[in-house]
Amino acid sequence: MSMSDEALIRRIYDCALNPADWAAVMQDIAQHSGAIGAIIFDVVLDRTGQEQVCLQTCSSVYDPAEIEGYLARFNAEELRDQGIFARLSSQGEDVELLRCDRLTDSRAALEAQPNVQAMIASGVYYRAGALLCKDSLRMDRFALQSSRRQGPLTESALSWASVMLRHVAKAQSIGRAFRELHLRGAMLESVLGALPFGVAVVTGGRDILLRNPEFERLAEASGLAAPRDPTRLSPRALSRLPDIQRQLTGIEAHGTRGTRPRLEAGFMPLTEGAAQGLFVELSPLTRHPDLDRFGPSAYLMCALDSSRAHSIDLERLQRFFPLTASELAVLDLVARGHTNPEIADLRGRALETVNSQVKTIIRKTGSRNRTEMVRVAVGLSVGGVV
The missing domain is CATH 3.30.450.40 (GAF domain)
Structure with missing residues (x-):
């Protein structure tokens, strides 16, 4: 290069x-x-x-x-x-x-x-x-x-x-939510505070230079931050996110999945075997006009906690994905943190029906799992619901 x-x-x-x-x-x-x-x-x-x-x-x-x-x-x-x-x-x-x-x-x-x-x-x-x-x-x-x-x-x-x-x-994939708020004329400080997912600037040496309130919360709750030093990423957590750990080594580790950049993200269950957890993305960050120059070893880290309740813009999502009204209703409940049995009870449907619908939504949104599906929905919805 x-x-x-x-x-x-x-x-x-x-x-x-x-x-x-x-x-x-x-x-x-x-x-x-x-x-x-x-x-x-x-x-x-x-x-x-x-x-x-x-x-x-x-x-x-x-x-x-x-x-x-x-x-x-x-x-x-x-x-x-x-x-x-x-x-x-x-x-x-x-x-x-x-x-x-x-x-x-x-x-x-x-x-x-x-x-x-x-x-x-x-x-x-x-x-x-x-x-x-x-x-x-x-x-x-x-x-x-x-x-x-x-x-x-x-x-x-x-x-x-x-x-x-x-x-x-x-x-483009990581920045879509920031772009929506930028179009509304929001300043960076208010953007970071309003986002429904965690955002931090970190270094290859695992220092956390800047973080928004949601990143601070989820980093402590999930163990993403070191237990005795919240200004450092936890080595133990990073060992559970091998793709993210590899990307902290340099710019050559980025852009490796071409047109499917979400495959570079990491998923960390909050509890063993859980379907919900953290969806973590990383990209290089050198400078921003509202912030100090970070240099070549800094990165933008975004993390979404799918166990939290999130509001999503169903009308906007339907513009991008061929989801039926029933599938949109299920996606809304998934984003709000409900499990499949809870959704079946709330909608008066058989659990097998809800399980099938969730699998269909995952496929239609090009996601690998439930957490990535929520990340996609929240990321597209930011400009409409935040």
Whole structure:
């Protein structure tokens, strides 16, 4: 890894806590790739159940209002194109950037599309698209755009960008909740205090430099912090989180799971054999404008306690996942800390029915277990319910 690549990767991870930097970072990724700019967007369901392509963030070279206007005009065409990109690249973990020539049989057929004609008129002649989250194909779609003069992205450019996008995928996954509150204009101090999960800045040497109230509570209750020194992570707890312990060794240990970054997280049951526990995520953190510069050995640690009662935004979740009304009701009760037998009693259903519904929700949300499912629901809900 070159020094310039490492510096860019660190800036990518800083965007998790400081979403305002995404525009500049994405522009740097585009320029290094030989492109005009880059866009990240979601494909969500509106209130009528229709799919809509929605801008999430874009390079500093673009005007977000113009992109939103384009997406409103050509939603149907973009849904078609994005459906093809997704179908061709939805398997495995790797980030796979596909050129736009994969969308049709010929360049002439591509240029016959009204959305492509509009892009050409604005100076965009080539595109390349990728999925950044294969656990939910509606989230975090990525696209690079280049001009006729720049030409289509070369194989070496696609390869380099794909490496960077592994880290973008992880920063996007961890940072979504922070981004929602940033869009509401919240200051960092109020953001950290309002979050329903624990957030801390830690070092590779296990020091806890900063923590929000929820992290302080759960670290003490779970033993994540050393029993005699709450400013240090517990070696015993970290031994139960081997993936997190490995990631504390350096930036090379991050972005290893590509488009499935939640697989890098650790799960620690609060009691032996329990289905509920801590879901812990870690990403490098070098600087934040509201905080001191931390240096290359600092990390952002996020931890959610699924045994606690959490409020979730059911309407927002339905925009991203194909959950039935019954499944949403069950997910709401799971997030509030109820066990399956309790949910069966509250809903007047057989326990086997609830067990089956919980398994279905875990599958539909791309989660591995109950705790990860709650983390996904809470993370997506932050902007709506906090």
